[in-house]
Amino acid sequence: xxYYISVxxxxxxxxxxxxxxxxxxxxxxxxxxxxxxxxxxxxLLHYINHAQVWAGYSVVGGPIARTSSDEHADWRAALPxxxxxxxxxxxxxxxxxxxxxxxxxxxxxxxxxxxxxxxxEAGLILGAIxxxxxxxxAPNDPRFNVLWEQGADAYYGGIRKVDIADCKCEACGxxxxxxxxxxxxxxxxxxxxxxxxxxxxxxxxIIARRDGGAVTPDNIRALCQNCHHSIDRLPKxxxxxxxxxxxxxxxxxxxxxxxx
Numbered sequence: 142x143x144y145y146i147s148v149x150x151x152x153x154x155x156x157x158x159x160x161x162x163x164x165x166x167x168x169x170x171x172x173x174x175x176x177x178x179x180x181x182x183x184x185l186l187h188y189i190n191h192a193q194v195w196a197g198y199s200v201v202g203g204p205i206a207r208t209s210s211d212e213h214a215d216w217r218a219a220l221p222x223x224x225x226x227x228x229x230x231x232x233x234x235x236x237x238x239x240x241x242x243x244x245x246x247x248x249x250x251x252x253x254x255x256x257x258x259x260x261x262e263a264g265l266i267l268g269a270i271x272x273x274x275x276x277x278x279a280p281n282d283p284r285f286n287v288l289w290e291q292g293a294d295a296y297y298g299g300i301r302k303v304d305i306a307d308c309k310c311e312a313c314g315x316x317x318x319x320x321x322x323x324x325x326x327x328x329x330x331x332x333x334x335x336x337x338x339x340x341x342x343x344x345x346x347i348i349a350r351r352d353g354g355a356v357t358p359d360n361i362r363a364l365c366q367n368c369h370h371s372i373d374r375l376p377k378x379x380x381x382x383x384x385x386x387x388x389x390x391x392x393x394x395x396x397x398x399x400x401x
Contacts, residue, residue, distance in 0.1 A: 169303075
């Protein structure tokens with residue numbers, strides 16, 4: 142049996158009906174390689190990255206498989222793989238809040254999903270989760286609530302930019318390297334040139350958060366700053382309709398036009 146950190150976003154974890162456990166765990170394309178080493182009987186230790194707390198654990202029920210349950214194409218594109226999971230414990234947000242510090246456990250903030258957690262450290266985490274599950278949790282802390290909500294933006298935004306948009310603006314098709322060559326004479330700092338150019342993109346919401354829009358793959362698009370600013374200036378209904386109609390492949394066709 143091995144133990145793996147399973148990065149989660151917090152907000153959706155807490156909204157499952159009382160006590161209900163998930164039966165599958167979604168995996169993005171960029172997480173697939175590490176996820177394939179996981180075997181039946183291994184344990185996923187669920188970690189809320191931005192809030193920096195543990196949320197529970199699950200036992201792996203079988204090998205990685207293609208996602209088949211999500212009806213929305215954007216969800217399937219964001220999380221095309223899944224691992225069946227069984228058993229385990231899921232903590233409420235207030236219970237998670239009690240686990241901001243566990244003696245003997247390293248800081249796992251921004252750790253890659255499906256990284257191995259040493260057995261001795263995993264034992265401390267499992268024990269802390271079991272104790273938290275029996276508690277009433279911590280009093281509501283507004284600062285913790287903000288951190289909890291931020292996770293969805295970072296998690297699904299990153300998947301949208303890298304795994305779906307392939308680091309290219311979904312409206313105009315440009316990526317950071319192409320844009321710099323065209324408009325800056327190729328001037329870029331070394332780190333930006335050598336890394337995945339997702340830094341060029343922002344996460345744009347189709348239905349704004351202030352209007353109740355969810356931070357989910359079907360309600361966000363990866364746009365460059367120029368397109369984001371221009372689209373945001375459209376009337377609300379026109380903006381939402383335009384962004385909904387952005388096909389996943391649109392940036393590829395647009396980029397072909399740019400390069401000719």
